[in-house]
Amino acid sequence: MRRPATLASLAAELGVSRTTVSNAYNRPDQLSPELRRRVLETARRLGYPGPDPVARSLRTRKAGAVGLLLTENLSYAFRDPAALGFLEGLAMACEGAGQGLHLVPVNPEREDVAAVHRAGVDGFVVYSVPDDDPHLAAVLSRPVPTVVCDQPRVEGVDRVGIDDRAATTQLAERLISLGHRKVGVVCMRLARDRNDGFAGIERQQSAHFHVQRARLSALADAFAGVGVVWADVPVVERFDHGSAQGAAAAAQLLDTDPELTALICTSDILALGALAEARRRGLRVPQDLTVTGFDGITEAVRAGLTTIRQPVLDKGKAAGKLLLGAGEHGRPRQIILPTELVVGSTSAPPRTAEERWFGP
Amino acid sequence: MRRPATLASLAAELGVSRTTVSNAYNRPDQLSPELRRRVLETARRLGYPGPDPVARSLRTRKAGAVGLLLTENLSYAFRDPAALGFLEGLAMACEGAGQGLHLVPVNPEREDVAAVHRAGVDGFVVYSVPDDDPHLAAVLSRPVPTVVCDQPRVEGVDRVGIDDRAATTQLAERLISLGHRKVGVVCMRLARDRNDGFAGIERQQSAHFHVQRARLSALADAFAGVGVVWADVPVVERFDHGSAQGAAAAAQLLDTDPELTALICTSDILALGALAEARRRGLRVPQDLTVTGFDGITEAVRAGLTTIRQPVLDKGKAAGKLLLGAGEHGRPRQIILPTELVVGSTSAPPRTAEERWFGP
DNA sequence: AATTGGTTCTGAAACGTTACGGTCAGGCAA
DNA sequence: TTGCCTGACCGTAACGTTTCAGAACCAATT
Numbered sequence: 001m002r003r004p005a006t007l008a009s010l011a012a013e014l015g016v017s018r019t020t021v022s023n024a025y026n027r028p029d030q031l032s033p034e035l036r037r038r039v040l041e042t043a044r045r046l047g048y049p050g051p052d053p054v055a056r057s058l059r060t061r062k063a064g065a066v067g068l069l070l071t072e073n074l075s076y077a078f079r080d081p082a083a084l085g086f087l088e089g090l091a092m093a094c095e096g097a098g099q100g101l102h103l104v105p106v107n108p109e110r111e112d113v114a115a116v117h118r119a120g121v122d123g124f125v126v127y128s129v130p131d132d133d134p135h136l137a138a139v140l141s142r143p144v145p146t147v148v149c150d151q152p153r154v155e156g157v158d159r160v161g162i163d164d165r166a167a168t169t170q171l172a173e174r175l176i177s178l179g180h181r182k183v184g185v186v187c188m189r190l191a192r193d194r195n196d197g198f199a200g201i202e203r204q205q206s207a208h209f210h211v212q213r214a215r216l217s218a219l220a221d222a223f224a225g226v227g228v229v230w231a232d233v234p235v236v237e238r239f240d241h242g243s244a245q246g247a248a249a250a251a252q253l254l255d256t257d258p259e260l261t262a263l264i265c266t267s268d269i270l271a272l273g274a275l276a277e278a279r280r281r282g283l284r285v286p287q288d289l290t291v292t293g294f295d296g297i298t299e300a301v302r303a304g305l306t307t308i309r310q311p312v313l314d315k316g317k318a319a320g321k322l323l324l325g326a327g328e329h330g331r332p333r334q335i336i337l338p339t340e341l342v343v344g345s346t347s348a349p350p351r352t353a354e355e356r357w358f359g360p
Numbered sequence: 361m362r363r364p365a366t367l368a369s370l371a372a373e374l375g376v377s378r379t380t381v382s383n384a385y386n387r388p389d390q391l392s393p394e395l396r397r398r399v400l401e402t403a404r405r406l407g408y409p410g411p412d413p414v415a416r417s418l419r420t421r422k423a424g425a426v427g428l429l430l431t432e433n434l435s436y437a438f439r440d441p442a443a444l445g446f447l448e449g450l451a452m453a454c455e456g457a458g459q460g461l462h463l464v465p466v467n468p469e470r471e472d473v474a475a476v477h478r479a480g481v482d483g484f485v486v487y488s489v490p491d492d493d494p495h496l497a498a499v500l501s502r503p504v505p506t507v508v509c510d511q512p513r514v515e516g517v518d519r520v521g522i523d524d525r526a527a528t529t530q531l532a533e534r535l536i537s538l539g540h541r542k543v544g545v546v547c548m549r550l551a552r553d554r555n556d557g558f559a560g561i562e563r564q565q566s567a568h569f570h571v572q573r574a575r576l577s578a579l580a581d582a583f584a585g586v587g588v589v590w591a592d593v594p595v596v597e598r599f600d601h602g603s604a605q606g607a608a609a610a611a612q613l614l615d616t617d618p619e620l621t622a623l624i625c626t627s628d629i630l631a632l633g634a635l636a637e638a639r640r641r642g643l644r645v646p647q648d649l650t651v652t653g654f655d656g657i658t659e660a661v662r663a664g665l666t667t668i669r670q671p672v673l674d675k676g677k678a679a680g681k682l683l684l685g686a687g688e689h690g691r692p693r694q695i696i697l698p699t700e701l702v703v704g705s706t707s708a709p710p711r712t713a714e715e716r717w718f719g720p
Numbered sequence: 721a722a723t724t725g726g727t728t729c730t731g732a733a734a735c736g737t738t739a740c741g742g743t744c745a746g747g748c749a750a
Numbered sequence: 751t752t753g754c755c756t757g758a759c760c761g762t763a764a765c766g767t768t769t770c771a772g773a774a775c776c777a778a779t780t
Contacts, residue, residue: 004503006736017760022738031758049503053480054417055736058765063414064478065462074455078448088438095434095465098472100479102425103461105454112458118424119460120413120480143364143409366766377730382768391728415766418735723780730773736765743760750752 005048014042025051057120065100066090066323067121069139071129072241073108080241080269081297082312083128086149089316090125097324106135113138123323126152130192130208147323149315153210160318160335164214167308167339171264171292172222174306174341178349180262180290181228184253185219185235186246186274187212187266196245197252199237201230215266215294234260238270246273247280254281261290261350268293268300268307275303275346286348296342304345311337365408374402385411417480425460426450426683427481429499431489432601433468440601440629441657442672443488446509449676450485457684466495473498483683486512490552490568507683509675513570520678520695524574527668527699531624531652532582534666534701538709540622540650541588544613545579545595546606546634547572547626556605557612559597561590575626575654594620598630606633607640614641621650621710628653628660628667635663635706646708656702664705671697 011018016035023030024039031039043050057063068090070077077083094101099122105115116138123145129136129152136152147158175183190199190207204220207213220230236252238245250263250273263278265271271293275285283289293300296309318335371378376395383390384399391399403410417423428450430437437443454461459482465475476498483505489496489512496512507518535543550559550567564580567573580590596612598605610623610633623638625631631653635645643649653660656669678695 007738008736018737019739019761020759023759026738035758049501050477051738052418052736053478054414054423055765056478056738057414057480058412058418058736058767059738061765063480064475065480067460074451075448078444078451084438084444088435091434091438091463094463095467098465098467098475100427100465100475101463103451103454103463105458105460107455107458115424115458115460117410118413118416120417120423120425141409367768368766378767379731379769380729383729386768395728411768412766415735416768418737418766419768421735721780724778726775726777728773728775730771732770734769735767739764740762741760742762744758746756748753748755750754 005043005046007048007051010039010043010046010048013046014039022051054120063120063122064098065102065121066094066320067102067104067116067119067124067139069104069106069116069124069126069129069135071106071108071133071135074103074106076128076241080267081299082267082269082295082310085297085312086127086316086319089313089318090320091316092313093317093320093324097320099324104135116142123147125149125319125323127319131210132208133192145323147319149319150211151209156332158322158332158334160315160322160337161211162310162315162337162339164211165218167310167341168215168218168294169222170341171294171306171308172219174343175262175264175290175292175347176222176226178290178347180350181223181226182257182259182350183223183228183233183262183264184257184260185216185233185264185266186249186253186270187216187235187237188241188270189239190237194239195237196239196248197236199235203237204235212266219264241267241269243269243273243276246270247277248273250274250277254278254283262347263289263291265291265293268295268297268305271305271307271346272300272303275305285346288351290347290350292347296340301342301344305342306344306347307342309340309342311339365403365406367408367411370399370403370406370408373406374399382411414480423480423482424458425462425481426454426680427462427464427476427479427484427499429464429466429476429484429486429489429495431466431468431493431495434463436488436601440627441659442627442629442655442670445657445672446487446676446679449673449678450680451676452673453677453680453684457680459684464495476502483507485509485679485683487679491570492568493552505683507679509679510571511569516692518682518692518694520675520682520697521571522670522675522697522699524571525578527670527701528575528578528654529582530699530701531654531666531668532579534703535622535624535650535652535707536582536586538650538707540710541583541586542617542619542710543583543588543593543622543624544617544620545576545593545624545626546609546613546630547576547595547597548601548630549599550597554599555597556599556608557596559595563597564595572626579624601627601629603629603633603636606630607637608633610634610637614638614643622707623649623651625651625653628655628657628665631665631667631706632660632663635665645706648711650707650710652707656700661702661704665702666704666707667702669700669702671699 007021011021024036102121111134124139125147127149150161204216236249238249263274274291278285278289293305293307296307367381371381384396462481471494484499485507487509510521564576596609598609623634634651638645638649653665653667
């Protein structure tokens with residue numbers, strides 16, 4: 001008896017059918033308590049650990065798990081509060097449904113899609129991935145339901161997100177009404193290739209991260225509406241996402257154009273870095289410089305940042321619910337969650353030219 | 361052709377053996393480029409999504425994923441920076457090895473162990489689970505390697521952790537040398553049953569969370585060494601882990617015994633709450649009250665907390681490495697990572713009685 | 721002509737389970 | 751007695767893949 005015990009060997013030992021042993025574990029009402037007791041006892045004696053989960057999955061066509069794809073370096077997901085909130089919400093939804101959450105390993109460097117094909121899951125959630133990512137393509141090629149959150153834009157796939165354009169427009173209008181006309185933008189990566197520096201209009205418009213694209217284009221339209229030539233507005237991109245990057249990007253903007261009165265950042269993390277850089281330069285916020293963010297993470301709100309709050313936890317929950325409640329529901333569904341402008345203490349009217357020279 | 365295509369149907373369509381189709385995907389060098397091209401093309405035409413991951417797992421006896429068990433409410437893992445650091449480290453290790461990370465869904469209320477049996481994984485990491493948890497028992501009953509981190513104490517199982525006793529002793533000696541003799545303790549949950557309040561010696565010693573047990577007993581021994589009767593030292597326990605709980609526990613201690621000169625908390629999160637409570641009461645830290653933590657999370661270190669720093673990220677990495685590099689290595693291995701006493705600005709000698717009455 | 725060596729492909733045997741459609745004995749009412 | 755129902759169990763057929771030992775073929779060497 002070297003080989004590990006299986007359901008079949010257990011059945012043989014007991015002189016019953018495999019079905020009966022299976023029932024002992026899965027449908028106790030299908031056999032007499034006495035026999036069930038004997039089965040379980042013999043199992044213990046033979047060291048049978050219970051039905052093999054993989055074999056069960058093969059037969060039932062259910063893996064009991066949801067795959068999560070995020071192409072970013074994993075550190076990103078665990079360090080960015082917004083991503084973390086999403087992850088938590090998704091995890092809660094899975095937990096509530098008794099489903100596991102399978103984090104798909106992705107090596108951002110190599111385009112190795114094998115892990116996507118190897119994942120034994122009943123569906124995928126895709127978050128923060130560029131439209132043209134090969135991993136995304138691999139997910140879509142798998143015959144399981146998929147829900148996309150925020151980032152990848154995919155025709156005909158269930159989706160949860162926010163209205164980035166409307167939210168950004170609201171923020172832009174706020175700044176415009178305050179009187180800002182000379183603004184600079186700090187944004188996250190726009191495509192899969194690294195570009196730490198200025199991003200021209202061309203690049204902005206062809207961004208493969210459509211959330212960034214939507215926010216930039218909303219800004220462009222809003223400011224164009226008051227006569228600002230968007231092509232002249234400096235937009236700085238950072239590939240990695242952290243406050244250090246935000247600070248560096250802010251420095252780059254302020255070095256290039258000291259006349260800027262507002263720095264619009266497409267995430268709170270970047271904005272917090274920009275705030276730090278302003279402080280380092282002795283610029284008072286908001287008197288000398290207005291800074292805004294996006295996301296509404298706790299740390300930023302606590303710091304008084306003017307930003308857009310989005311319900312990250314709910315996004316995760318909604319994604320989970322959409323995926324797990326995926327019956328036959330005709331056309332793809334879409335859930336757009338509400339956002340809210342949070343006016344903090346980092347935005348104010350720009351100083352006039354006089355004030356710039358002679359103090360407040 | 362209603363049924364979805366399988367490897368077999370594809371082989372039949374092509375008039376080749378299943379082996380050949382399998383090789384087309386897994387061992388391209390085993391067949392001519394021309395045939396491979398034909399296989400892949402036909403696959404595309406028939407909508408064959410590539411080898412089924414579950415069937416493959418059944419055959420190869422490899423799931424390509426590591427299970428992570430934490431019995432706590434999932435929010436805990438995503439909100440506690442220490443747990444998060446561990447999670448990140450583990451995720452990095454998995455990612456590096458191309459393994460998925462399967463978060464096992466656990467309903468802390470119901471003792472439903474089924475999810476553990478259903479998880480298709482090659483091994484388990486168990487973190488922050490009481491010794492007597494049924495989920496832990498379920499994991500151990502599965503015939504896969506297991507690594508335990510910190511929390512559960514299990515004979516004969518690979519383990520990574522820190523020397524809680526030594527670290528706590530170091531901290532205690534620091535407080536003792538500063539002159540503290542009237543101390544109170546705030547600790548995390550000691551067992552599976554909820555007890556938000558004082559924990560007597562009995563309960564301390566029989567704690568099912570051995571990390572807490574070790575820290576408490578180290579404190580007891582150290583203070584006993586200078587004549588403090590540990591039975592008289594108030595120890596307050598909190599089931600949930602958050603700074604609000606830390607604050608409430610601190611309040612409970614200070615209400616009961618205003619003479620206390622130091623609050624020793626077994627986690628930074630609790631300590632941050634204790635600091636907030638002290639502030640609320642107008643107690644100056646460290647002049648009026650010394651507060652210490654444990655973990656060395658960024659937020660606490662930034663706040664100047666005196667604490668023990670432990671390498672949470674490395675713990676996760678080590679757990680992953682141990683599990684994934686699990687060959688035949690005789691007896692169970694153990695990795696004990698180093699800790700470091702971080703002396704911050706929240707600890708100082710206690711005020712003398714005179715100072716208490718007449719000010720510094 | 722026989723041998724060797726290499727490539728390319730095949731057939732059959734697992735891998736361990738659950739779903740489905742039964743059988744069979746016993747009880748119960750008509 | 752007959753017919754019907756119910757509880758308890760069984761046999762077979764998947765589920766879709768990989769693995770392993772070889773067969774068939776061809777070219778190059780002895």
